[in-house]
Amino acid sequence: MLTIDISCQLTDFNLTINTIINSNAITGIYGRSGAGKTSLLRAIAGFHQTTKGCILFDDKPWLQSSGNILISPENRPVSMVFQEARLFPHLSISQNLRYAQKRCKNSKIHYSNLVETMGIKPLLAKDINTLSGGEKQRIALARAILAEPKLLLLDEPLSALDTGSRKQFIGLLREIHKIYKISMLFISHQIAEIEQLTDEMMVIEHGKMTHFGKTADVIYALSDLGDIKEQTSLDLLINKSLPDFGITELLLFNDQKLYLPSHYIAEHQKTRVRCNVMSTDISISVTPPSSTSLMNVIPVVINKIVKLHNKAKLQVSYQHQRFFVTISLYSLLSLELDIQQQVYIQFKASALKTI
Numbered sequence: 001m002l003t004i005d006i007s008c009q010l011t012d013f014n015l016t017i018n019t020i021i022n023s024n025a026i027t028g029i030y031g032r033s034g035a036g037k038t039s040l041l042r043a044i045a046g047f048h049q050t051t052k053g054c055i056l057f058d059d060k061p062w063l064q065s066s067g068n069i070l071i072s073p074e075n076r077p078v079s080m081v082f083q084e085a086r087l088f089p090h091l092s093i094s095q096n097l098r099y100a101q102k103r104c105k106n107s108k109i110h111y112s113n114l115v116e117t118m119g120i121k122p123l124l125a126k127d128i129n130t131l132s133g134g135e136k137q138r139i140a141l142a143r144a145i146l147a148e149p150k151l152l153l154l155d156e157p158l159s160a161l162d163t164g165s166r167k168q169f170i171g172l173l174r175e176i177h178k179i180y181k182i183s184m185l186f187i188s189h190q191i192a193e194i195e196q197l198t199d200e201m202m203v204i205e206h207g208k209m210t211h212f213g214k215t216a217d218v219i220y221a222l223s224d225l226g227d228i229k230e231q232t233s234l235d236l237l238i239n240k241s242l243p244d245f246g247i248t249e250l251l252l253f254n255d256q257k258l259y260l261p262s263h264y265i266a267e268h269q270k271t272r273v274r275c276n277v278m279s280t281d282i283s284i285s286v287t288p289p290s291s292t293s294l295m296n297v298i299p300v301v302i303n304k305i306v307k308l309h310n311k312a313k314l315q316v317s318y319q320h321q322r323f324f325v326t327i328s329l330y331s332l333l334s335l336e337l338d339i340q341q342q343v344y345i346q347f348k349a350s351a352l353k354t355i
């Protein structure tokens, strides 16, 4: 458990955070530019000397102002990975990695195993200055892990990467988390990245925490408030691949079939995949759609209708899965939709997105 109850004054910016984070989880940190996300990570790492209050990691105090306890940054079991890799350009790739390992006195992480897990063996012989952005980030992550931290602080590590590398890096972080059981705090401006990687998330605004909870629930709350584009996060079971048609069949609660283009799936059958669907990509039918090319059709109940200028925002549910749907006011009125009505939502396979 990571207990944070701190206040940190940075010239004219104040960061005040009080929360308890599950150290077995990967936790996302989301918020606008200047909200205080990086400052929070730096305070946890011990870099902001004005931090007052208490930080406990698995009951060990890193900061306890009331008892005059202040563990210096180098003695906190923390590694950070930043937006840019920050490798030592004058050292070889192996020297960069060994440097981190040497700083860790009782290293239990096996160098070759980590190199294998992270798929960086082919990179070791390369000149460090010729690595791509994605390759550099993988080395930076390996270096951070070799320092054997209990907590890994990830400050927008994906922001300079292309979509393919981002997907790969997220998969790698999940794998690392599973194998080495390192707690992770992950900052991103991209909801899709947080959705893919994290179990829980917090939102920071003006130095204060406004939301904290299970990632899908917080995304739902932000959509409801209109803070992000309205979308629904789904956690689906991969049922089977239909390679002849280029699609994958997924299950929502073991019975409702959904389909998405296979190229999104890098995982195996019977594992789960997180996806989202934008409210504007969903349409409504009052009768069961029979002759339609739309592959995803779900029977739902309308729970809420909010009429806006020329649009209507609906919240509907299938069992305990809620969906946001945006349709035109014209459609709402011509279909005579009402609360508690049973209808069908429908969307294309391509509307179901991973990243």
Ligand SMILES: Nc1ncnc2c1ncn2[C@@H]1O[C@H](COP(=O)(O)OP(=O)(O)OP(=O)(O)O)[C@@H](O)[C@H]1O
Residues within 6 Å of the ligand: 010, 011, 012, 013, 031, 032, 033, 034, 035, 036, 037, 038, 039, 040
């Ligand atoms: N060392 C410092 N001294 C004074 N002010 C600081 C210091 N570090 C950060 N700040 C201020 O704290 C505020 C929050 O900055 P921070 O970098 O934590 O935001 P952020 O949410 O990470 O933003 P971004 O998403 O743009 O990286 C900003 O107004 C910044 O100017």
